[in-house]
Amino acid sequence: MLSHMSRSGVARPITLHGTPVLHTHCQPVTDFDNDLAKLVDDMFTSMYAAHGVGLAANQIGVGLRVFVYDCPDASGDHQVGHVVNPVLKPVSALAGTTTDTEGCLSVPGPQTPLR
Numbered sequence: 001m002l003s004h005m006s007r008s009g010v011a012r013p014i015t016l017h018g019t020p021v022l023h024t025h026c027q028p029v030t031d032f033d034n035d036l037a038k039l040v041d042d043m044f045t046s047m048y049a050a051h052g053v054g055l056a057a058n059q060i061g062v063g064l065r066v067f068v069y070d071c072p073d074a075s076g077d078h079q080v081g082h083v084v085n086p087v088l089k090p091v092s093a094l095a096g097t098t099t100d101t102e103g104c105l106s107v108p109g110p111q112t113p114l115r
């Protein structure tokens with residue numbers, strides 16, 4: 001996989017709320033092949049083009065369980081990666097809390113305070 005600074009992906013349009021792919025369960029990835037690598041590269045390029053810090057595959061119209069991120073952590077260091085077939089689990093109270101705001105590239109405009 002290329003580093004995020006030298007990716008050769010293609011920026012695809014961001015899918016907006018109301019588009020069926022955003023309202024349908026995404027499918028697990030079963031083939032870890034060049035198509036997946038190209039998808040991840042396109043996702044990074046699309047995310048950066050949209051000035052985002054995270055992007056799911058269905059936000060560029062692909063109904064697969066994949067997301068990419070490039071977020072500063074609490075120290076300001078960028079954490080960059082991609083996740084395939086994520087599983088959501090409750091976070092321990094020991095994980096601590098933080099405050100920030102969050103929006104969604106597929107719902108342009110609103111920002112919600114987080115804690």
Ligand SMILES: CSCC[C@H](NC=O)C(=O)O
Nearest residue numbers: 052053054103104105106
């Ligand atoms: C890590 S939450 C990211 C939220 C948003 N990305 C997708 O909609 C963005 O602002 O990039």
